[in-house]
Amino acid sequence: MAVKDLDLNDNGMCFGCGQRNPIGLKLDFENQDGEYVAEFTPAAEHQGWMGITHGGILATVADEAMGRLAWVSGYRAVTAEMSMRYKRPAETGMPLIVAGSIVSTEGRAILCKAEIRKPDGTVVAEATATMIEV
Secondary structure (H helix, E strand, C coil): CCHHHCCCCCCCCCCCCCCCCCCCCCCCCEEECCEEEEEECCCHHHECCCCEECHHHHHHHHHHHHHHHHHHCCCCEEEEEEEEEECCCCECCCCEEEEEEEEEEECCEEEEEEEEECCCCCEEEEEEEEEEEC
16 A cells, blocks of 8 residues: 555554553643643553663654644644654653654654653653654
């Protein structure tokens, strides 16, 4: 299937935000001060090393913040490229806040960024992504 033929439909089973997915993260976003924000508390089943949230889970959370923001902003887009920078460990059991924003658009490309923070504002991970409209 070519990207231009990709049919994007939401059936509530998305691993990141799907409210019907029994093993999903069930992220629930809202617009706050120009950012698309959700709270997530990683559990033991989200760990890599004992007590530390797996980096892939953090990448999923960041990707979801950027992708969902593009979607609710009217772009039918998918992630084309994403980069993560892990700054500090994210302990399991500690609430995290993910905040995504759109940096710019150029043609079919939507450039986004996201931060994952502890409640005190300490950044544990940063991401950038290029979303492509399909």
